[in-house]
Amino acid sequence: MACNQAGVWNAAGAAFSFVVTPFLWQTWWFRLAALAGFTACVIGVVRYVSFRRLHRRLGVLEAQAALHRERARIAKDIHDDLGANLTQIALMGELARQDRDEPEKASERIGRISSTARQAIKSLDEIVWAVNPRNDTLAHLIDYAGQFAIDYLRVAGLRCRLDFPEQTPPRELSTDLRHNLFLVIKEALNNIVKHAKSSEVWFRARVTEQALELSVEDNGRGFARAPEDALSDGLRNMRQRLEDIGGECRIESTPGAGTKVIVHLPWPKAE
Numbered sequence: 001m002a003c004n005q006a007g008v009w010n011a012a013g014a015a016f017s018f019v020v021t022p023f024l025w026q027t028w029w030f031r032l033a034a035l036a037g038f039t040a041c042v043i044g045v046v047r048y049v050s051f052r053r054l055h056r057r058l059g060v061l062e063a064q065a066a067l068h069r070e071r072a073r074i075a076k077d078i079h080d081d082l083g084a085n086l087t088q089i090a091l092m093g094e095l096a097r098q099d100r101d102e103p104e105k106a107s108e109r110i111g112r113i114s115s116t117a118r119q120a121i122k123s124l125d126e127i128v129w130a131v132n133p134r135n136d137t138l139a140h141l142i143d144y145a146g147q148f149a150i151d152y153l154r155v156a157g158l159r160c161r162l163d164f165p166e167q168t169p170p171r172e173l174s175t176d177l178r179h180n181l182f183l184v185i186k187e188a189l190n191n192i193v194k195h196a197k198s199s200e201v202w203f204r205a206r207v208t209e210q211a212l213e214l215s216v217e218d219n220g221r222g223f224a225r226a227p228e229d230a231l232s233d234g235l236r237n238m239r240q241r242l243e244d245i246g247g248e249c250r251i252e253s254t255p256g257a258g259t260k261v262i263v264h265l266p267w268p269k270a271e
Helices: 027-096 103-131 138-155 175-196 230-244
Strands: 161-162 202-208 211-218 247-254 259-266
Touching: 027 230, 103 161, 103 175, 103 247, 138 161, 138 175, 138 202, 161 175, 175 202, 175 211, 175 230, 230 259
Parallel strands: 161 202
Antiparallel strands: 202 211, 211 259, 247 259
16 A cells, blocks of 8 residues: 555555465475485485395305315315225234234235325325415416326326426416316326326316316227216216316217317406
């Protein structure tokens, strides 16, 4: 309402309606969305922390499981190899004592005791090498397997030729990988000594950016198909060991032209 210079007021007042729009943060839907977002953030943080704790717990459990498996494997190796050899030594020692009146028999048994003791020492050396974390490298595997092949085949009267890289790439191998690879090589050499009737063996190693390839080849009698005996079981065990660690074991053989065992292990892809 207003008046003029004469002091006369208008009879009816004038009206003007308007609306004040609230700021974004003053709207009900923004406050509801903010509350929902805050709740989601709290839930996300809780889930992330819980996941991290669970992940760490799983890592600890996996490490414990790996340790238990390694301890079980060591116990099995000690029982199967050392235990059997020491039992045999004790038995032959008792028989040698009983045969002390027969020098020839006693001397033969003492010789077998000496041979079994050397075998037990070799088994102990393999166990110690397998569990020592300082040997978890590709270079240690190749060097140890090569020396083992030379010594093992020399005792059997076979010539061993090595074809290794001049400089082994610096790669780490887990204890499990290293142990399984060595056992496959050992089984291949054992089959050659027992069944191949060969005179010469080639042990080769090839390392690329993609994989490790080991091969053991002999010039023995070979075979057209694996026989249904302990040799066949050994070949199946070799394949199974490589499958367990993500590798492949191929066996190529021709009657009269020898046998070749090829071990192929791809390197794990970098994350």
